Amino acid sequence: MQDFRAMAIFAEVVKQQSMQRTADKLGLTVSTVSLAVSKLEKALDIKLLNRTTRRIGLTEAGEQFYQGCLKMLAGADEAMQAAAAQKDELAGTVRIAVFSAVVNSPVVNAIRALEQDYPKLNIELDFAENLVDLYQGKIDLALRGGAHALDNPQLIAKKLTDIELLPCATPEFLAEQPPVKTPDDLQALPWICALNDQGNPAPLQFTHRKTGEQRWITPNARTRCNNSLAAFHLMTAHLGVNTRVKIEVEQALANGTLVHLLPDWQTAQAPFYLVMLNREQPKKVRVVVERLMGMFAQQGVIKQPSATASPKSSAPASP
Numbered sequence: 001m002q003d004f005r006a007m008a009i010f011a012e013v014v015k016q017q018s019m020q021r022t023a024d025k026l027g028l029t030v031s032t033v034s035l036a037v038s039k040l041e042k043a044l045d046i047k048l049l050n051r052t053t054r055r056i057g058l059t060e061a062g063e064q065f066y067q068g069c070l071k072m073l074a075g076a077d078e079a080m081q082a083a084a085a086q087k088d089e090l091a092g093t094v095r096i097a098v099f100s101a102v103v104n105s106p107v108v109n110a111i112r113a114l115e116q117d118y119p120k121l122n123i124e125l126d127f128a129e130n131l132v133d134l135y136q137g138k139i140d141l142a143l144r145g146g147a148h149a150l151d152n153p154q155l156i157a158k159k160l161t162d163i164e165l166l167p168c169a170t171p172e173f174l175a176e177q178p179p180v181k182t183p184d185d186l187q188a189l190p191w192i193c194a195l196n197d198q199g200n201p202a203p204l205q206f207t208h209r210k211t212g213e214q215r216w217i218t219p220n221a222r223t224r225c226n227n228s229l230a231a232f233h234l235m236t237a238h239l240g241v242n243t244r245v246k247i248e249v250e251q252a253l254a255n256g257t258l259v260h261l262l263p264d265w266q267t268a269q270a271p272f273y274l275v276m277l278n279r280e281q282p283k284k285v286r287v288v289v290e291r292l293m294g295m296f297a298q299q300g301v302i303k304q305p306s307a308t309a310s311p312k313s314s315a316p317a318s319p
Contacts, residue, residue: 003043004072006036010048011069013037017056040065091120094288097132097142098125100229105248107143110295114288121284127229134277140285143292145272157273158289160296164269165243167204167261168253173238180261183215190222190240192231204243206265215265243267 009026013033016022023030041048048062058066102108102125111123126132132139134155145163167186180186183206193201201221207214223239225231235242241261252258274292276285 003036003039004076006040007069007072009033009036010040011066011073013049013056014058014062014066019056090118090284090287092284093122093124094141094284095124095126095137095139096288097134097137097139097144098127099143100127100227101232101245101248102143103229105245107292107295110291114291118284118287121287123288134275140276140281141288141292142275143272144275145270154278155275156278157275158293160272160274160293161247162269163272164246165204165267166246166249166253167241167267168235168244168249168258169241169261170236170238171256171259173235173240174259174261183217183262183265186241186261187217187220189220191219192223192225192234192240192242193219193221194226194231195221195224205268206262207268209264209266 009022009028012026013019013022016025019030019033022028023033026033037049044061044065046061047059048065050057050059050062098107111125114121115123126137126139131144132142134140134142134152143160169189174180177189178185180189191201196202201219201224203216203218205214205216219241223234225234231242232244232248234240235244236257244258249258249260253260274289276289281289
């Protein structure tokens with residue numbers, strides 16, 4: 001492998017016309033500078049410099065080699081400048097791991113605004129219903145919450161909100177079902193839900209908002225689906241009850257497209273985080289973080305400015 005350090009030292013010797021001045025400029029000893037040049041001549045099996053007590057001159061081969069060293073240094077400088085520009089320029093791609101339900105949430109508004117404000121910025125969404133390894137997947141950010149969202153100590157996070165899951169269904173579906181007045185009534189209805197590692201629907205905890213009474217139910221998983229967005233569309237096709245994140249369905253609840261079942265009862269909440277690797281981020285990532293945080297602030301749902309503790313909840317994790 002080429003000794004690029006020795007080549008840089010050699011180029012500086014030619015520029016300074018002195019081993020001593022080169023040593024002073026680079027913070028090295030004169031012997032280190034002389035050894036670097038000697039190593040190059042030995043490796044190339046050719047003389048590069050004509051040295052006298054008064055000056056240093058290049059041989060013909062040394063002149064050609066010197067020009068090559070200058071090109072190497074120029075290329076290295078260009079690479080450093082390109083890396084620095086990438087750090088600060090709002091261009092390139094930001095990869096975000098999200099769960100599929102985000103398609104129906106206000107997060108989309110933040111992404112739309114980013115792409116309008118920064119034409120050279122691309123947003124790449126990695127949809128998955130399980131936790132994604134940010135380092136292995138070359139992911140810049142992840143939106144995730146619930147149990148195990150911050151198991152990796154290399155991650156840092158900004159808390160966006162506490163997730164509240166609402167059991168929802170369409171009016172058309174409910175018109176054909178018996179009235180729902182208690183969690184037991186809700187449990188008996190056909191549900192659309194995923195299964196846990198044991199092959200069963202995850203139990204849900206309900207707490208009465210006024211009395212504090214707690215009840216657990218195990219959904220009747222008539223339709224089983226491991227994709228959140230697909231489950232949403234199955235719900236809107238009147239196939240059953242499905243739990244949805246509150247900010248995702250607020251508009252549908254307001255216009256009557258969906259109905260919030262048992263509004264007097266609350267499901268267990270889980271913290272929701274914007275997660276990134278614990279390292280200095282380029283400007284494009286910082287801008288995306290600020291925009292997403294701003295979007296949640298506008299929604300009035302940010303509870304804390306930041307957090308680093310691992311969330312603990314019975315709610316399922318998101319990517």
